[in-house]
Amino acid sequence: MSFADHIRACNNFNRARVVPLMAGERRIGWLRRDNAAALARFPAVFAVEPERVRLVAWGDVDAVSAAVDEVVEALVVENRVPKWRNETFDVMPRWGEPPLFRLDRGAVPFFGVRAYGVDLNGYRRDRGGLHLWVGRRAPDKRVAPNKLDNTVAGGIGNGYGVAATLAKEADEEAAIPASLIERAVPVGAITYLMENDIGIRDGVLFVYDLELPAEFVPQNRDGEIVQFELMPALSVIERIRATDDFKFDVNLVYLDFALRHGLIPVDDPEYLIVASGLHRPLD
């Protein structure tokens, strides 16, 4: 393993294997060719052409969402999509624009629409240097079970903003009170583009740092994290370099933390690979 391996794994997107999903003149997703073909039997919702798929369902956000949801139901029956059924994401050509429709979270990678999330580095400054509160994901998580994870991480569901999602997830995942989460500092975003078993994960993670007081110990409330451990940040980075113990994109978030806090020396042979590998330009 190396830092580069993790960056490559999260950016294994291959343009030749996909076609764009278009809404009017704007691309809103990437469909793997097998996924595009599976949409051909829903011509009232999607027009499947050789080198693109067009969203043709007509109407307001509710109408388009309902039309797409019928397609998703059929894809769930075919086992192409693991439906979440309790959380939808807004589909927008660009972040902050009005949503075109809402999409069940489980179907997001099938259509390759951009998925936004928050990620919080909860850290402590001890005499021995920076320490990170690292969680372990529950064994029943569909994505990356048992892998190590950040203090707080979660997708931005329909209707939630970035800060509201952070506060909600911080409460549910780590019992971080509002008075503490207010001090979290937004420090950028990680972007990556990855093919997975379902389709394309076009990931954008809003990253926050939060210095936690010595007496604070995170406690999970929602069952998604089974354990928290305070680890020296340098050990986290060496473990990332050597293993696959962390969830795929959490490797990138911690590498960004390490870089920003001066924990990777400039003479590390992978310094520029890390510095230029965590922020894939968004189109």
Next chain:
Amino acid sequence: MSFADHIRACNNFNRARVVPLMAGERRIGWLRRDNAAALARFPAVFAVEPERVRLVAWGDVDAVSAAVDEVVEALVVENRVPKWRNETFDVMPRWGEPPLFRLDRGAVPFFGVRAYGVDLNGYRRDRGGLHLWVGRRAPDKRVAPNKLDNTVAGGIGNGYGVAATLAKEADEEAAIPASLIERAVPVGAITYLMENDIGIRDGVLFVYDLELPAEFVPQNRDGEIVQFELMPALSVIERIRATDDFKFDVNLVYLDFALRHGLIPVDDPEYLIVASGLHRPLD
């Protein structure tokens, strides 16, 4: 103006306007087509083909450097290259690999080989928030005269490493003593790809943050900076948003500083443009 304008200006590279400069099977530069054509009369050094130029000069680093330098002399006579004559850059396929040859700094953009530099954010933490020591470039600088610049910035010349360049430039440009510069924290790198009047600027800037004590005032020794001013970091960012007062790539370095220090709120409409626009992936 907007943040995006500065990012676009530094990434106006257009693949259709260039051909790769190859050393064996590896690309080492980008030649604008007019620059490639100008190399056709040096067939012992460069083989100009329709869609690429190959370095064919033969021998060790000294021999290849001498052969390329003869070409550069001719290009200087033709006013295609402003020769520096006192500083050479190492040309390497990748950072840290053995150099293939040394190239006069003035000719670096003509060949579009990657240029490495250091950039130091010298800042102070006052009651009113973060302040940055901003320099103004001398009116006789060939690149970006009179523009605002960072506390310390400089190219990494042949034979110098990153840290050595930082220490040397910090002394020359801002009279920062060794005891202070040792505390500078490496926090990543900015990467961009820009066409300019000479050719292609493939820029990599190793970025450092240095918290400066209240009593320290930077003083220029080498005539490259005519004045330093301590500015509130938020004012620097608003001035970047509104004006062209800063050197092109310094806009990107300060945007990175602002992002890392939480000075750009996540609901800024340009947040993701900035977060994903400062680290163009290196090939």
